[in-house]
Amino acid sequence: MGWLGNGFAQFVPVNESPLNRRGNIGNTNNPLPSSTSSDDSDTLPKGIIFDYEVIPDSTLLNAVYYFYLKPLDAKIYYAFHPTLQPDYIEQSDYLFAFNNNYYLNTGNVGAPHTSLYPNYGKEIAFKYQPSVFDGYGYTLKNLPFYQTERPYTVLSFYNSLISDYQVRVVHTQNLTQRWNIALHYDLINSEGAYANQKTLNNYLGATTNYYSKNLRYQVKGGIIWKKLNIQENGGITSDSLFTDNIQTNRSGIPVYMYDASTRYNNFTAVAHQSYNFARKIGTFVSTDTIVSEGDSTSFIVNCDTTVRKGSPFNIGVLSHQITLDNTKRNFYHRNIDPLYYPNIYVDSTNTFDSVSYLKIENLLFWSNDAYKDYDYKNPFKLSVGIRHICAQRTLTYGLYNEVQSLWINSLLPFAKADISLGKFAINLFVEKTVSNFIVAQDNNLLKAKLSYTANDHVVSISAYNSHKSPDLFYYNYFGNNYQWANREYERIHTNNIEFEYNWKDNIELSSGVTNAQNMVWLDTNSLPFQTDKSAWLAQTKLSTNLELGIFHWRTFNLLQFTSNSDVFRVPTFACKHSYFVDFKMFKNAMAVQTGIDMRYNTAFYADAYNPAMAAFYRQNEVEIGNYLWADIFVSLQIKHATIFLKLLHINALWEKNPTYFMLPHYPGQDFTLQWGFVWKFFD
Numbered sequence: 001m002g003w004l005g006n007g008f009a010q011f012v013p014v015n016e017s018p019l020n021r022r023g024n025i026g027n028t029n030n031p032l033p034s035s036t037s038s039d040d041s042d043t044l045p046k047g048i049i050f051d052y053e054v055i056p057d058s059t060l061l062n063a064v065y066y067f068y069l070k071p072l073d074a075k076i077y078y079a080f081h082p083t084l085q086p087d088y089i090e091q092s093d094y095l096f097a098f099n100n101n102y103y104l105n106t107g108n109v110g111a112p113h114t115s116l117y118p119n120y121g122k123e124i125a126f127k128y129q130p131s132v133f134d135g136y137g138y139t140l141k142n143l144p145f146y147q148t149e150r151p152y153t154v155l156s157f158y159n160s161l162i163s164d165y166q167v168r169v170v171h172t173q174n175l176t177q178r179w180n181i182a183l184h185y186d187l188i189n190s191e192g193a194y195a196n197q198k199t200l201n202n203y204l205g206a207t208t209n210y211y212s213k214n215l216r217y218q219v220k221g222g223i224i225w226k227k228l229n230i231q232e233n234g235g236i237t238s239d240s241l242f243t244d245n246i247q248t249n250r251s252g253i254p255v256y257m258y259d260a261s262t263r264y265n266n267f268t269a270v271a272h273q274s275y276n277f278a279r280k281i282g283t284f285v286s287t288d289t290i291v292s293e294g295d296s297t298s299f300i301v302n303c304d305t306t307v308r309k310g311s312p313f314n315i316g317v318l319s320h321q322i323t324l325d326n327t328k329r330n331f332y333h334r335n336i337d338p339l340y341y342p343n344i345y346v347d348s349t350n351t352f353d354s355v356s357y358l359k360i361e362n363l364l365f366w367s368n369d370a371y372k373d374y375d376y377k378n379p380f381k382l383s384v385g386i387r388h389i390c391a392q393r394t395l396t397y398g399l400y401n402e403v404q405s406l407w408i409n410s411l412l413p414f415a416k417a418d419i420s421l422g423k424f425a426i427n428l429f430v431e432k433t434v435s436n437f438i439v440a441q442d443n444n445l446l447k448a449k450l451s452y453t454a455n456d457h458v459v460s461i462s463a464y465n466s467h468k469s470p471d472l473f474y475y476n477y478f479g480n481n482y483q484w485a486n487r488e489y490e491r492i493h494t495n496n497i498e499f500e501y502n503w504k505d506n507i508e509l510s511s512g513v514t515n516a517q518n519m520v521w522l523d524t525n526s527l528p529f530q531t532d533k534s535a536w537l538a539q540t541k542l543s544t545n546l547e548l549g550i551f552h553w554r555t556f557n558l559l560q561f562t563s564n565s566d567v568f569r570v571p572t573f574a575c576k577h578s579y580f581v582d583f584k585m586f587k588n589a590m591a592v593q594t595g596i597d598m599r600y601n602t603a604f605y606a607d608a609y610n611p612a613m614a615a616f617y618r619q620n621e622v623e624i625g626n627y628l629w630a631d632i633f634v635s636l637q638i639k640h641a642t643i644f645l646k647l648l649h650i651n652a653l654w655e656k657n658p659t660y661f662m663l664p665h666y667p668g669q670d671f672t673l674q675w676g677f678v679w680k681f682f683d
Contacts, residue, residue, distance in 0.1 A: 060150075060640075060682040061081050061082055061083065061084060062081055063148055063149035063150050063152070063682060064081060064082055064146065064148045064149075064152045064172070064682075065079040065080065065081065065146065065147050065148070066079065066080055066082070066144040066145065066146045066172075067079040067080065067144070067145055067146075068141065068142070068143070068144065068145065069140060069143065069145060069220055069222065069270065069272060071272065071319075071321050071363055072365065072383055072385075072416060073369075074274060074276075074316075074317040074319060074367040074369045074370065074383075075369060075372075079147075082152075082154075082680070084591075084637060084640060084642075084680065088578075089156070089635060089642055089644050089676065089677075089678050090597070090631070090633040090635055090644040090646045090674070090676075091597065092109070092158040092166055092674065092676060093109045094135065094136060095109075095113055095135050095136075096576070096597075096599060096629075098543075098554065098556055098576060098578070100543070100556070101115055101117050101135075102115065102116045102117050102556070102558055102574045102576065102599075102601065103115055103116070103135055104116060104601075104606065104624070104662050104663055105135075105662055105663070105666075106235075106609055106662065106663055106666045107192065107193075107194065107197065107662050107663075107666040107667055107668055107669065108190050108192040108193075108197050108198075108199055108669070109164065109166070109188055109190045109199065110136055110188035110190060110199035110201045110228070110230070111192075111197075111199055111230060112132040112133065112230070112262075112609060112611075112614065113132060113133075113135050114132065114606075114607065114609075114616050114663075115135075116558070116570055116571055116574055116601065117539070117541070117558055117570075117574075118537075118568070118570065120492075120494050120496075120514055120516055120519075120537075121445075121464065121466035121468065121492070121494025121495075121496065121514070121516070122445075122447075122464060122466070122496075123445070124412075124431060124433055124443040124444065124445045124466055124467075124468045125387070125389065125410075125412065125433075126359075126389050126391055126408065126410055126433075126435075126472075127471055127472075128327075128355075128357045128391075128393060128471060128472050128473055129471045129472070129473030129474075129614075129615065130471070130615070130616075132609075132614050132615070132616070133226070133228060133264055133266075133614075136186075136188070136201065136203065137186060137201075137203035137205075137224070137226050138184065138203060138205035138224045138226075139224070139268075140222070140224070140268065140270055140323070143184075143205045143207060143222050143224060144182065144184070144207065145180070145182065145207045145209050145220055145222070146172040146180050146182045146207070146209075147174065147178075147180050147209070148172055148173055148174050148180060149174070150173070150682055150683065151171070151172070151173035151681075151682070151683055152170075152171070152172050152173065152680070152681070152682055153169075153170065153171045153172075153680070153681040153683075154168070154169070154170040154171075154678065154679070154680050154681075155168075155169055155678070155679045155681075156168035156169070156676065156677070156678045156679075157676055157677055158674065158675075158676035159674070159675060159676060160648065160672045160673060160674040160675070161672045161673045161674075162190075162191065162192075162193060162669070162672045163190075163191040164188075164189060164190030164191060164192075165189055165190075166186070166187060166188050166189070166190075166676075167185075167186070167187040168184075168185070168186050168187075169183070169184070169185045170182070170183070170184050171183050178210060178211040178212075178213075178215075179208070179209075179210040179211075180207075180208065180209055180210075181206070181207070181208045182206065182207045182208070183204075183205075183206050184203075184204070184205040184206070185202075185203070185204050185205075186201075186202070186203040186204075187201070187202055187203075188200070188201040188203075189201075192231075193250040193251065193667075193669060193670060194233060194236065194250050194251060194253060194255060194667070195233055195251055195252075195253070195254075195255050195258060196231045196232070196233040196255060196257060196258050196259070196260065196261075197231055197233055197255075198229075198230075198231045199228070199229070199230050199231070200228075200229040200230075201226070201227070201228045201229070201230070202225075202226070202227045202228075203224075203225070203226050204223075204224070204225040204226075205222065205223070205224050205225075206222065206223050207220070207221065207222040208220070208221050208222070209221070216275060216276040217273070217274070217275045217276075218273065218274050219271070219272070219273040219274075220270075220271070220272045220273075221269075221270065221271045221272070222269070222270050223267070223268065223269045223270075224266070224267070224268040224269075225266070225267050225268075226264065226265065226266040226267075227263075227264075227265055228262070228263070228264040228265075229261065229262075229263055230261060230262045230263075230264070231260070231261050232257055232260040232261055232262055232331075232333075232611035233255035233256060233257050233258070233260070234255060234256030234257040234260070234340070234611055234665075235255065235256060235608075235609075235663075235664065235665025235666045236253050236254065236255055236256075236665050236666075236667065237253075237254045237255060237256055237665075238253070238254065239622070239661075239665060241253050241254075242658060242667050243657055243658060243659055244657060245656065245657065245658065250667075250670065256337075256340060256665075257333060257340075257611070258335075259332075259333065259334040259335055260331070260332060260333040260334070260351075260611060261331075261332050262329060262330070262331050262332075262611060262614065263329070263330045263332075264327075264328075264329045264330075264614075265327070265328045265329075266325070266326070266327045266328075267324075267325075267326045267327075268323070268324065268325045268326075269323070269324045270321065270322070270323045270324075271321065271322050272319070272320075272321040273319070273320055273321075274317055274318065274319040274320075275317065275318055276316075276317045276370050277315040277316060277317065277318065277370075278314040278315050278316055278317070278368075278370035278371065279314070279315075310371045310375065310376025310378065311376075312368055312378050312379065312380045312381075312382075313368070314368055314370050314371075315370075316366055316367055316368040316369075316370050317366070317367050317368075317369065317370050318364075318365075318366050319363075319364070319365055319366075319367070319385075320362070320363065320364050321361075321362075321363040322360070322361070322362050322363075323359075323360070323361045323363075324359075324360055325357075325358070325359045325360075325361075326356075326357075326358050326359075327355075327356070327357045327358075328354065328355070328356045328357070329354070329355045329614060330352070330353070330354045331351065331352070331353045331354075331479075331611065331612055331613075331614070332350075332351070332352055333350065333351040333611075333612070334349075334350045335349065335350070336348075336349065336350065336351055341481035341482075341612075342481070342482075342525060342526075343481055343482070343483070344480065344481060345397070345479075345480055345481070345483055346397060346398035346401060346480050347398050347399075347480055351479070351480040351481060351612065352396075352397070352398060352399060352480070353395075353396070353397050353479040353480055353481075353612060353613075354394075354395070354396040354397075355393070355394075355395055355396075356393065356394040356395075356396075357391070357392075357393050357394075358391065358392045358393075359389060359390070359391040359392075360389070360390045360391075361387060361388070361389045361390075362387065362388045363385065363386075363387045364385055364386055364387075365383055365384060365385025365386070365414075366383065366384055366385065367381065367382065367383040368380075368381060368382050368383075369381040369382075369383070369418075377420065378420075379419065379420045379421075380417070380418075380419055380420075381417065381418040381419075382415075382416070382417050382418075383415070383416040383417075384414070384415045384416075385413075385414055385415075386411060386412065386413045386414070387410075387411070387412040387413075387414070388409070388410070388411055388412075389408075389409070389410045389412065390407060390408070390409050390410075391407070391408045391410075392405060392406075392407050392408070393405040393472060395477070395478045395479075397478050397479045397480045397483075398480055401478070403476075403478045405472075405476075408435065408436065408472075409435065409436050410433055410434065410435035410436075411433070411434045411435070412431055412432065412433050412434075413431070413432060413434075414429070414430060414431035414432075415428075415429070415430050416428070416429045417429075423452055423453050423454055424450065424451070424452055425449075425450070425451045425452075425453070426448075426449070426450055427447075427448070427449040427451075427462075428447070428448050428449075429445070429446070429447040429448075430444075430445070430446050430447075431444065431445045432444045432445075442467070442491070443466075443467055443468045443469060443491070444466070444467050445464065445465070445466045445467075445468075446464060446465045446466075447462070447463070447464040448462065448463050448464070449461070449462035449463075450462070456503055456504040457501070457502070457503055458500075458501070458502040458503075459499075459500070459501050460499070460500045460501075461497070461498070461499050461500075462497070462498050462500070463495075463496060463497045463498070464494075464495075464496050465494070465495050465496075466492075466493070466494045467491045467492070467493055467494075468491060468492050468494070469489065469491050469492070470489050470492060470520040470528075470530070473615070474487060474489065474520050474528040475487050475489070477613070479612060479613065480612075481612055482526060482527075482612060482613060484527060484528060487528055489518070489520060489530050490518040490530065491518065492516065492517070492518045492519060492520065493516070493517040493518060494514060494515070494516050494517075495514070495515045496512055496513070496514040496515075497512060497513055498510055498511065498512030498513075499511050499512065506544065506545055506546060507542075507543070507544050508541075508542070508543040508544075509540075509541070509542050509543075510539075510540070510541045511538075511539070511540040511541075512538070512539055512540075513536060513537070513538045513539075514536070514537045514538075514539070515534060515535070515536050515537075516534070516535055516537070516567065516568075517533075517534045518530055518531065518532070519531055519535070519567050521607075521617070521618060522610070522613075522615055522616070522617035522618065523617065523618055524617065524618050524619060524620065525617075526610050526613065526615070526617045531566070531567060533564060533566075533567060535562060535563050535564035535566075535567035535568060536562065536563040536564075537560065537561075537562045537563075537567075537568045537570070538560065538561045538562070539558070539559070539560050540558070540559040540560075541556075541557065541558050541559075542555070542556075542557040542559075543555065543556050543557070547582075550581045550582055550583045551579075551581055552578075552579070552580050552581070552582055552595075553577070553578070553579055554577070554578045555575065555576070555577045555578075556575060556576040556577075557573075557574075557575045558573065558574045558575065559572070559573055560572060560573075560574075565604075565605070566618075569604065569605060569606065569607055569618070570604065571601040571602045571603070571604040571625055572602045572604070573600075573601065573602045574599075574600070574601035574602070575598075575599065575600055575601075576597075576598070576599040577597070577598045577599070578595060578596070578597045578598075579595045579596050579598075580593050580594060580595025580596070580633075581593070581594060581595060589638065590636055590637065590638050591636070591637040591638075592634070592635070592636055592637075593633075593634070593635045594633065594634040594635070595632075595633065596630060596631065596632050596633075597630070597631045597633065598628060598629060598630050598631075599628075599629045600625075600627070600628045600629070601625045601626075602625050602626055603623040603624065603625040603626040604623060604624065604625055605618075605619065605620055605621075605622070605623055605624075606619075606622075606623075606624040606625070606663055606664060607619065607663075608663065608664040608665070609663055609664075609666070619664055621664070622661070622664040622665070624661050624662070624663060624664060626659075627659055627660045628651065629649055629651075629660070629668070630649070630650055630651045631646055631647060631648050631649060631650065632646070632647040632650055633645065633646040633647070634646075640679060640680045640681065640682070641677060641678070641679045641680075642677065642678045642679075643675070643676070643677040644675060644676055644677070645673075645674075645675050646673070646674040646675065647671070647673060647674075648669065648671065648672050648673070648674045649668070649669060649670065649671050649672070650671060652670050652671040653671050658670075
């Protein structure tokens, strides 16, 4: 393992496991740990010590560590290395990679999307509405921070026969021995196969982190910028033109909107700093006097004996984090068809709706988790703190009709406890919301987890209970074509219990049941609706990464059952599989991976997409799914460069009556040839 500091910030690098063997190389949304490592080196930054096993061809990779911002952690528990393996670079669309989720989009890379693996009630913090854009780009949860021995750069490029391309750039380096900066940039430019379907998206992420000379003070900062330009066609007007192959020229199939688009801008900035007040676990010096034989000369000998004096009752670590999140979404629809919208409130010719959302969050907490775990394993780790959230929303519809919402202030006190009892561990978390606004008033969350670790086996059982008001979006909304105000709701009650098992990082199995009451969604008329019915959702997820010689099999499997399909709209089964062989050629100078990627979900009444509000709503007319997507690929890695060639959706070539819709009235992509490269530099 490796570590930073005198018991304050801690690196625990995670060696690459089979479950993490393949991922989106070059896509910083899906970073991977690596099995490569190197020996200790005198060139390491002063104060940063790495200790790990030596395996071949690893020196450069282990010069780079990356980790993530965990706002309620006083230490960096896990750090990762990049990898040179040609792993999953062929999955250029992050939504379909192995990202522990399953998404459906509106038919083009970078387009709005929804998850088929919902997790309800795990957070109670205020938000405006569920996002349909977060599957791409960066968030505070997946934005990497780095510490490096040398500059590290990644260049990625993806292209295909359907006039689309993607560019990804990563660069990081240490400016001083303990001060790092990093930059990530992603570009998605895709015309799409259908009329008015183009996406032109820019994503930028920048981070920096610094440690003081004694390593007791640390600061991390980051910014995230997203600028999305998405053409909205509302889907095709006649599904039969597609399913009967009447119109094979996809751009000639009529769509609902020819002059509509969404412009989405987001700017997020975060600054996190911590100071460790706890005394360093130091060295006790004992002095012995030795008298030599034959004379009276005395020799003083200092014997250094390390004495561990850690205690759960220490002065601890104080941390503060401030986050600014500013989001604006504009929807334009010129020359609208009055028959398309249920109502027109201002302008019968053009729709111009704008939503602006500003949130400032301050987080202050104290923790007694002040020492490195291998110096002193604290049996009782306690964190207590408070969050203050100040938010404002502004709605504009038409050109001059502005609705200014009030500032919403919320306080969220919380406490977290981690108790170690030998091979057993108990984790507890409680949080409550106190607010001046009914949307975020009296929400509360309680989580508990019991885990057992024995050799390569980890078994745990967890539960949570939450009471949360619906998002602000459901209380009031004002647009040219949709409006509602002064809605009243009961709080949403969610209870969950879940079992999880991990074996050697080759198998991850989780199975749980969620009970929800008073759920809220948009009905078939795109209007808010709250049910008075209680419903159960049982979810089982199995992820595996198995290998036998050169043969590899990685899977993500999701099984879901619900007592009420009106409350939970999910497929019964969904999966992503990858079968490939991995070998080397030309005296081990070139690594080769070739195989097939597949994904599938059973048919269900998927929610339909409403571009005007960037929201999904219930529909009961069209079932989506029961179709297998298959891609054949080959990836070649030579030194630090990897190239790939992929036959995307190859089984579409023999589909006479295609049924491969991603969402209602949004067909998926046809067959195309795709290629790209990833090149890594260490200099």
